[in-house]
Amino acid sequence: AQKVTQAQTEISVVEKEDVTLDCVYETRDTTYYLFWYKQPPSGELVFLIRRNSFDEQNEISGRYSWNFQKSTSSFNFTITASQVVDSAVYFCALSTLYNQGGKLIFGQGTELSVKP
Amino acid sequence: DAGVTQSPTHLIKTRGQQVTLRCSPKSGHDTVSWYQQALGQGPQFIFQYYEEEERQRGNFPDRFSGHQFPNYSSELNVNALLLGDSALYLCASSRQGYNEQFFGPGTRLTVL
Numbered sequence: 001a002q003k004v005t006q007a008q009t010e011i012s013v014v015e016k017e018d019v020t021l022d023c024v025y026e027t028r029d030t031t032y033y034l035f036w037y038k039q040p041p042s043g044e045l046v047f048l049i050r051r052n053s054f055d056e057q058n059e060i061s062g063r064y065s066w067n068f069q070k071s072t073s074s075f076n077f078t079i080t081a082s083q084v085v086d087s088a089v090y091f092c093a094l095s096t097l098y099n100q101g102g103k104l105i106f107g108q109g110t111e112l113s114v115k116p
Numbered sequence: 117d118a119g120v121t122q123s124p125t126h127l128i129k130t131r132g133q134q135v136t137l138r139c140s141p142k143s144g145h146d147t148v149s150w151y152q153q154a155l156g157q158g159p160q161f162i163f164q165y166y167e168e169e170e171r172q173r174g175n176f177p178d179r180f181s182g183h184q185f186p187n188y189s190s191e192l193n194v195n196a197l198l199l200g201d202s203a204l205y206l207c208a209s210s211r212q213g214y215n216e217q218f219f220g221p222g223t224r225l226t227v228l
Contacts, residue, residue, distance in 0.1 A: 091158055104149075104208075
């Protein structure tokens with residue numbers, strides 16, 4: 001079975017703090033994809049990143065960085081110098097079908113609140 | 117370049133009624149997936165359409181059905197509505213062979 005666990009339900013930080021959102025996944029497939037999406041209050045899910053199971057390189061995009069570790073089945077997301085606009089619900093997701101844009105299995109989400 | 121669009125934005129129905137939700141994919145996309153997101157939960161996959169056929173289905177009853185049109189737009193139909201069907205329904209589009217799914221703003225369905 002495939003599963004994504006985001007143990008942190010809510011996180012509250014003060015602006016400019018760094019924050020890490022945890023994601024642990026389960027799958028028996030050797031080929032899979034991991035995603036992070038941001039859901040602001042408007043409701044639309046905004047794609048942030050995709051990582052495939054064969055690429056364990058960490059990635060940095062501006063204030064965002066992702067740490068993928070197959071040994072611990074984790075794909076954590078760090079926001080450096082958080083801003084109020086980062087306040088949203090963040091979802092980690094897993095896809096185990098390639099070439100077909102396979103279904104996404106989402107975690108429960110982590111609600112991030114960044115206070116000024 | 118328009119993104120994924122959904123209509124209507126909000127909908128209120130009563131138990132037992134039927135509802136149809138609509139989705140237009142992002143330009144260049146040919147695959148449409150539907151998700152149900154209950155309050156405080158992550159989205160749950162309902163089904164996916166490609167080439168006008170249902171290709172994958174999640175753990176949802178037959179009351180949930182769909183359709184894809186030749187222009188790749190899609191409809192989600194829910195019959196015999198239950199209170200538990202109240203949720204945000206999200207449509208996502210993608211291109212065959214590519215894994216990224218792009219989501220629309222969703223339709224908020226309330227069943228009274």
